[in-house]
Amino acid sequence: MIELNDVTKVYNQGRANEVAAIRGVSLTVKAREVTVLKGPSGSGKTTLLTLIGCLARPTSGRVRLRGEAVSSLPEKFLAQLRRQTFGFIFQQHNLIRGVSALQNVMLPAYPLGLPHARLASKALELLAELGLEHRAGLTAEHLSGGEAQRVAIARALINGPEVIVADEPTANLDTALTQQFLEIVARFKSEGKTVLMTSHDPRIWQAPLADTVITLADGREAAA
Amino acid sequence: MMARERAGLKVRGSTAAAALAGFLVFLAAAETLHAALAAGPGRERREATRALTTQLGLTDLALFTEARYTRHRSLADLHSAFQDAPMAMEHFPAGSLVTPQRAFPDAALRAGTGD
Amino acid sequence: MPPWFERHRLLIDFAVASLLRRKTRNGGLLAVYTLIVFVLGSIMLFGEAIRREAAAVLSGAPEVTAQAMRMGRHDFSTRADIQKLGRLLGITHIEGRLWGYHYDTASAANYTLQVPPAEDSAHALAPGETIVGEGVARLRKLTPGGYLFLVSAEGKLLKLKVKEMLPSASALVSSDLVLVSEPDFRSFCGLDPDVFTDIGMRVSNPQEVSKAAEKAALRLPGFRFVTRADMLRTYEALFSWREGLLLAVFAGALLAFVILAWDKASGLSAEERREIGILKGIGWDTGDVIAMKMWEGGLISVTAFLAGAVLAYGHVFLFSASLLEPVLKGWSTLYPRFPLTPSVDALELSTLAFFSIVPYMAAILVPVWRAASADPDAAMR
Numbered sequence: 162m163i164e165l166n167d168v169t170k171v172y173n174q175g176r177a178n179e180v181a182a183i184r185g186v187s188l189t190v191k192a193r194e195v196t197v198l199k200g201p202s203g204s205g206k207t208t209l210l211t212l213i214g215c216l217a218r219p220t221s222g223r224v225r226l227r228g229e230a231v232s233s234l235p236e237k238f239l240a241q242l243r244r245q246t247f248g249f250i251f252q253q254h255n256l257i258r259g260v261s262a263l264q265n266v267m268l269p270a271y272p273l274g275l276p277h278a279r280l281a282s283k284a285l286e287l288l289a290e291l292g293l294e295h296r297a298g299l300t301a302e303h304l305s306g307g308e309a310q311r312v313a314i315a316r317a318l319i320n321g322p323e324v325i326v327a328d329e330p331t332a333n334l335d336t337a338l339t340q341q342f343l344e345i346v347a348r349f350k351s352e353g354k355t356v357l358m359t360s361h362d363p364r365i366w367q368a369p370l371a372d373t374v375i376t377l378a379d380g381r382e383a384a385a
Numbered sequence: 386m387m388a389r390e391r392a393g394l395k396v397r398g399s400t401a402a403a404a405l406a407g408f409l410v411f412l413a414a415a416e417t418l419h420a421a422l423a424a425g426p427g428r429e430r431r432e433a434t435r436a437l438t439t440q441l442g443l444t445d446l447a448l449f450t451e452a453r454y455t456r457h458r459s460l461a462d463l464h465s466a467f468q469d470a471p472m473a474m475e476h477f478p479a480g481s482l483v484t485p486q487r488a489f490p491d492a493a494l495r496a497g498t499g500d
Numbered sequence: 501m502p503p504w505f506e507r508h509r510l511l512i513d514f515a516v517a518s519l520l521r522r523k524t525r526n527g528g529l530l531a532v533y534t535l536i537v538f539v540l541g542s543i544m545l546f547g548e549a550i551r552r553e554a555a556a557v558l559s560g561a562p563e564v565t566a567q568a569m570r571m572g573r574h575d576f577s578t579r580a581d582i583q584k585l586g587r588l589l590g591i592t593h594i595e596g597r598l599w600g601y602h603y604d605t606a607s608a609a610n611y612t613l614q615v616p617p618a619e620d621s622a623h624a625l626a627p628g629e630t631i632v633g634e635g636v637a638r639l640r641k642l643t644p645g646g647y648l649f650l651v652s653a654e655g656k657l658l659k660l661k662v663k664e665m666l667p668s669a670s671a672l673v674s675s676d677l678v679l680v681s682e683p684d685f686r687s688f689c690g691l692d693p694d695v696f697t698d699i700g701m702r703v704s705n706p707q708e709v710s711k712a713a714e715k716a717a718l719r720l721p722g723f724r725f726v727t728r729a730d731m732l733r734t735y736e737a738l739f740s741w742r743e744g745l746l747l748a749v750f751a752g753a754l755l756a757f758v759i760l761a762w763d764k765a766s767g768l769s770a771e772e773r774r775e776i777g778i779l780k781g782i783g784w785d786t787g788d789v790i791a792m793k794m795w796e797g798g799l800i801s802v803t804a805f806l807a808g809a810v811l812a813y814g815h816v817f818l819f820s821a822s823l824l825e826p827v828l829k830g831w832s833t834l835y836p837r838f839p840l841t842p843s844v845d846a847l848e849l850s851t852l853a854f855f856s857i858v859p860y861m862a863a864i865l866v867p868v869w870r871a872a873s874a875d876p877d878a879a880m881r
Contacts (some may be wrong), residue, residue, distance in 0.1 A: 249781055255880070269783045271511060274508075420843070431841065437560075447676045458735070459726055492519065
């Protein structure tokens with residue numbers, strides 16, 4: 162599904178605070194599998210995730226999606242990929258503050274210009290599936306951590322993506338909520354979606370549903 | 386509709402924005418109508434005032450009555466400074482440096498030089 | 501509805517939600533913005549309306565007015581001067597005019613005393629009679645049939661029966677007028693029988709006015725000749741100047757606002773930048789983000805412009821520019837109450853629209869475009 166070929170990412174290139182976050186990674190994310198990136202903080206997990214999810218372009222190397230090199234595509238196509246192929250669940254949920262949970266879920270579909278009523282009922286359905294129907298009208302900052310994460314999951318699903326990308330999804334969750342999250346991931350997998358997660362939480366990478374676990378250290382793939 | 390009601394959401398932002406814009410445009414249209422309706426009577430009034438100006442041979446607007454050079458702006462001899470009411474606004478730079486007579490208005494009134 | 505319509509509607513939904521999130525800040529900005537447009541619009545509309553009014557009304561003034569000058573000051577004209585002018589080609593009527601000022605201690609206001617021209621039968625007055633303007637009647641609470649008492653500088657008392665009142669619609673030119681008969685005027689002001697305040701001349705052919713004034717100037721070398729065109733120019737300049745003065749006074753506030761708006765519009769806060777990153781991350785492209793931010797700015801600036809312009813019109817034409825009155829009034833006790841005929845200059849209005857909307861939108865565009873065209877990852881960081 163996704164192939165990385167000797168990918169590097171350097172931040173603040175040419176400046177005093179230059180950081181090489183990824184120093185040559187080659188890996189493959191297989192379709193309809195759950196792939197977990199693990200490793201200590203600063204090992205480059207998040208950066209790698211943003212490269213795979215087309216949130217950033219690699220400094221060198223190549224990212225292929227379904228055999229097509231995406232790293233050199235123009236911005237407009239990347240936005241389309243982010244919108245339709247990927248569903249992102251960010252580490253801090255990254256909900257838009259001051260906007261209702263429902264509207265947050267609908268946001269990724271706004272550029273598509275779907276009729277509002279249809280979009281709203283779809284978003285509400287997703288929230289209902291995650292047991293959040295009653296929270297739909299609350300603004301993002303009034304949601305608890307677990308609720309906010311589920312809203313973020315609903316948001317990632319609104320455009321029916323093939324690939325779910327989640328950055329440290331369980332970082333702020335207790336055991337029960339983590340369990341709940343794993344159940345959701347299991348459902349994604351059963352629906353044939355590709356799931357890619359970063360985590361330093363053993364409960365995630367030791368979970369039986371993790372098909373592939375890739376370990377990162379200092380921006381390189383390390384032996385597990 | 387149902388969905389939104391269940392979610393306890395209010396009016397859509399775009400609806401509210403359109404309502405506000407519509408309201409303002411309505412007011413603007415009402416004012417345009419007002420202007421159109423007032424144009425006729427306005428012309429008549431101006432014509433009547435113009436006729437009075439001709440009859441009486443008036444030369445200036447009665448807007449600023451505080452001083453000669455403001456009341457009959459076009460006929461005033463603008464070259465004699467400090468002309469009328471002691472506290473009248475000056476039109477020469479020096480007028481801003483010379484303070485008004487302190488005893489105003491009592492002394493001025495007693496002396497009958499207010500005008 | 502076509503998708504582009506729905507898309508923009510959804511973007512507006514978000515823009516509104518985003519504006520409402522910072523209610524006080526954006527509300528304050530909108531209020532100040534509206535106020536600025538309102539003040540500018542009021543000054544503009546009032547200036548334009550009064551310039552038109554003055555031009556229309558003063559087009560009835562005498563074509564040429566001649567003033568005697570002595571030692572650089574305005575002096576009386578005499579019957580001899582009028583005779584010297586004699587019969588000049590093109591001048592249809594010459595008349596010595598009698599008018600002057602009277603400071604009324606009772607109302608602490610300046611009146612203009614005037615003798616109606618002899619040929620003006622509509623305002624013909626017998627000694628002891630007067631016709632007063634709207635302002636004088638208002639200040640002295642006069643009604644037709646009532647009496648107006650004036651005390652001259654020498655202490656002479658003049659008792660005048662109010663014959664009628666000048667129409668209040670003409671207050672702009674007649675508000676402070678006290679029309680009296682010639683004998684009353686001369687005795688009250690202590691004038692010799694053969695002097696006049698100045699000389700009014702009527703010229704039938706508008707093309708010959710300056711020629712006639714030139715010819716007259718040859719016969720009366722010490723005189724100053726004021727043509728009607730001069731008067732119109734005087735007022736055109738006066739209101740432009742007053743308008744300019746108001747704008748100058750206002751310029752400081754305006755500048756402060758421009759800085760504020762520029763700062764608000766152009767400096768994206770860290771939160772806004774992050775938000776743009778999130779929106780891009782979840783699939784908005786640069787165009788979506790810019791369109792949404794443009795709606796946000798457009799809602800503020802267009803609302804401010806519309807509201808400000810609507811309020812300014814109401815203020816000037818429905819409430820007689822009451823807020824500008826103190827500035828225009830200066831020190832005059834007697835200020836005319838006159839209705840203004842609505843006149844809106846499309847060019848001026850669009851200039852106001854342009855300068856109130858475009859700079860703000862431009863200030864928004866650049867930083868948003870910069871933030872929105874970066875990789876979402878970079879914007880979110």
